[in-house]
Amino acid sequence: MGSTGPLVHSDGVGSCDGSRCEYHSGMHRMHSAAVTALFVVLFSPCVLAPTLASADYLPPQKPAPSEGEPVMENEPPKPGNRKIYVVEVEDEAPKTRAVSVTLDPLSLLYPMYGVHLEIAATPEFSVGPFFAFGSPKVDQSATYVGSDRASTWQLGAKGIYYAQGNMDGGIQVGVLGQYTHAKLDPGASLGTASTTGPGAGFVAGPLLGWKFVTKGGFTIDSQIAIGIFVAKQKASDDSAAKDDRAALLIANLLVGWTF
DSSP states (O other): OOOOOOEEOTTSOOEEOTHHHHHHHHHHHHHHHHHHHHHHHHHHHHHHHHHHHTOOOOOOOOOOOOTTOOOOTTOOOOTTOOOOOOOOOOOOOOOOOOEEEEEOGGGGGTTEEEEEEEEESSSSEEEEEEEEEEOOBEEEOTTOOSOSBOEEEEEEEEEEEEEEEETTEEEEEEEEEEEEEEEOOTTEEESTTOSSSOOSEEEEEEEEEEEEEOTTOEEEEEEEEEEEEEEEOOOSSTTSOOOOOSEEEEEEEEEEEEO
């Protein structure tokens, strides 16, 4: 039988024979493949990362418009490229109305006809001049033979503070002053028979009221005051009925409009 001589490795180092040489050759190839894979895993990120980091983002380029196609200068932003602006807007407080013009239906009982104004000086304070005229009934002496009515005019003003609310409605406190002049015939006096009738002379006193104003401006203004006589108009005849009141009740139910 012939014998097989020793085999030499491909790298020229050492020798092997038969299956032992094939085993060592396979192990050598596996070792080389493992080293190569480890090198790729460890060093490939270091090589690729600078390349990816240095890459600039290039937005998609719009195609050039074809001939005859209109060019839009202010093209609306496309999704993903919108700009967001934050704008702070302060809510404006609604403006308070400044003037009220009203009439007093209750004064028609005398009768007296007048107009009441209310003008805002500040949001909480207002002044209210008023004027009225008419011909209320007079009180007569036993010997009086003249007219049962006297030509009368009235001028006054109110200072109003809104304890709650403002010209658009609320609770009012304030003061009132009014002067009433009557053209009296001898033997006649004005309003002595009623605590609520007009009194000739000057009165002043505290006032309390409540005002209601709709959104459209329709106004109801209810007020009551105690007028203290500061000065009285005296009749020209000593025989006329005397007005012995120290105070009188002044009630107003005003209806009108607020602007």
